[in-house]
């Protein structure tokens with residue numbers, strides 16, 4: 183469970199990125215965060231693994247007071263949280279398999295991993311993770327020779343290799359074409375359902391959000407302005423969150439089927 187209790191976050195320049203956030207995300211939920219550019223979606227997601235650190239309030243992750251666990255506690259906590267980025271964040275010149283094994287770094291001796299000595303179990307696990315996203319045949323290829331959709335699958339496999347309880351994804355499909363965006367969202371949904379991994383995902387396409395989310399959280403100027411199950415969401419909900427009417431740009435659009 184992830185719980186925000188009156189969490190606020192003020193950046194060092196004084197800008198208030200999050201204002202008094204109260205949220206409870208139960209284990210296994212598929213949550214999509216929506217809001218205009220600058221609304222605080224990345225800030226909210228990144229505060230969960232403390233890439234940015236809340237300045238007020240309490241953040242509870244799996245019964246732990248996340249803001250006071252200390253350095254070692256934070257390392258262990260982060261090991262349980264996979265992160266997926268819009269630009270994949272792969273080591274481009276390394277092989278796909280090496281990139282997936284990076285998900286095991288938190289569990290292994292640094293020196294051994296620097297010289298590529300991962301335990302056999304980790305190699306097996308990394309191959310299994312690649313299998314989950316359907317790209318075992320790419321394991322020995324350089325990461326930057328893959329298509330965008332394949333690279334994002336490598337980053338999903340890397341997150342899976344951490345054996346996480348939570349996966350955070352910051353605009354995971356924003357750089358992909360519509361059919362590939364759907365394919366990657368389906369992978370994330372399947373993993374969520376099969377492994378009961380909590381997913382918190384920022385998306386800007388309204389239609390994608392509606393198709394995959396269990397629950398939608400709307401942010402506006404650092405505040406939660408909507409929080410509800412996807413069935414409760416209407417066009418007006420998005421108009422409230424955005425403070426304007428919906429435009430074509432807010433949608434991913436039709437995917438042609440043969």
Ligand SMILES: Nc1ncnc2c1ncn2[C@@H]1O[C@H](COP(=O)(O)OP(=O)(O)OP(=O)(O)O)[C@@H](O)[C@H]1O
Nearest residue numbers: 193195197199217218219220221222223224225226
């Ligand atoms: N390091 C920082 N210092 C100061 N202000 C910041 C910092 N990072 C983000 N902000 C500001 O906080 C606000 C929220 O940014 P954030 O990136 O969370 O928004 P977002 O909803 O994810 O937007 P986008 O969809 O464009 O990524 C913005 O006004 C941004 O300029």
